[in-house]
Amino acid sequence: MTDDFPVLSAGPTPHPSLDEWTFTIEGGAQPVSWRWEEFRALPSETVTKDIHCVTKWSKFDTEWEGVSVDTLLERVDHDRAYALAFCDGGYTTNVPVEDLTGGKAWVAYIYDGEPLDPEHGGPARLLVPHLYFWKSAKWVRGLRLLDDDEPGFWETNGYHNYGDPWREQRYWGD
Ligand SMILES: Nc1nc2c(c(=O)[nH]1)N[C@H]1C(S)=C(S)[C@@H](COP(=O)(O)O)O[C@H]1N2
Ligand SMILES: [Mo]
Numbered sequence: 001m002t003d004d005f006p007v008l009s010a011g012p013t014p015h016p017s018l019d020e021w022t023f024t025i026e027g028g029a030q031p032v033s034w035r036w037e038e039f040r041a042l043p044s045e046t047v048t049k050d051i052h053c054v055t056k057w058s059k060f061d062t063e064w065e066g067v068s069v070d071t072l073l074e075r076v077d078h079d080r081a082y083a084l085a086f087c088d089g090g091y092t093t094n095v096p097v098e099d100l101t102g103g104k105a106w107v108a109y110i111y112d113g114e115p116l117d118p119e120h121g122g123p124a125r126l127l128v129p130h131l132y133f134w135k136s137a138k139w140v141r142g143l144r145l146l147d148d149d150e151p152g153f154w155e156t157n158g159y160h161n162y163g164d165p166w167r168e169q170r171y172w173g174d
Contacts, residue, residue, distance in 0.1 A: 027145030049129035066108030
């Protein structure tokens with residue numbers, strides 16, 4: 001476990017302007033998009049979760065506030081099984097829709113009572129605490145809903161496609 005909060009990014013930290021920031025869900029009957037002010041006005045939840053990085057640190061009882069993916073998907077007419085999260089900076093990660101729904105995932109913008117630091121994904125990041133932390137895409141800008149699973153950045157670079165920390169699914173073949 002760890003008391004500090006390591007920063008792990010594959011590239012530079014983007015600093016998007018909130019005036020231009022949107023969160024978009026693609027792949028439903030219509031694309032659905034929220035501007036920052038609209039997104040912040042959505043009902044939010046505060047959750048306390050353990051997080052697990054593939055490089056073997058875990059951090060317990062982290063507190064986040066954000067919008068449940070269930071709340072976002074209420075607005076989207078779809079029956080797709082997979083999602084690919086996309087981000088400022090080009091990072092992507094794939095998660096089955098059933099791992100994003102049922103109170104299992106959030107788009108978080110507050111960490112430990114403060115606006116999420118840019119290094120940790122601010123203004124907003126995906127939070128999928130039951131999977132390895134590389135699934136929790138920083139600087140997330142949307143979800144692309146898909147019929148067929150499409151591996152994201154780390155998943156095409158050797159990390160496990162699903163990433164269950166309890167089964168220690170770190171790399172392809174685990
Ligand atoms: N956009 C983006 N999201 C990302 C990453 C990244 O490089 N880019 N790294 C992932 C990995 S491997 C981990 S362990 C966590 C690290 O989050 P932290 O820097 O807040 O600790 O973010 C994940 N989300
Ligand atoms: Mo990671």
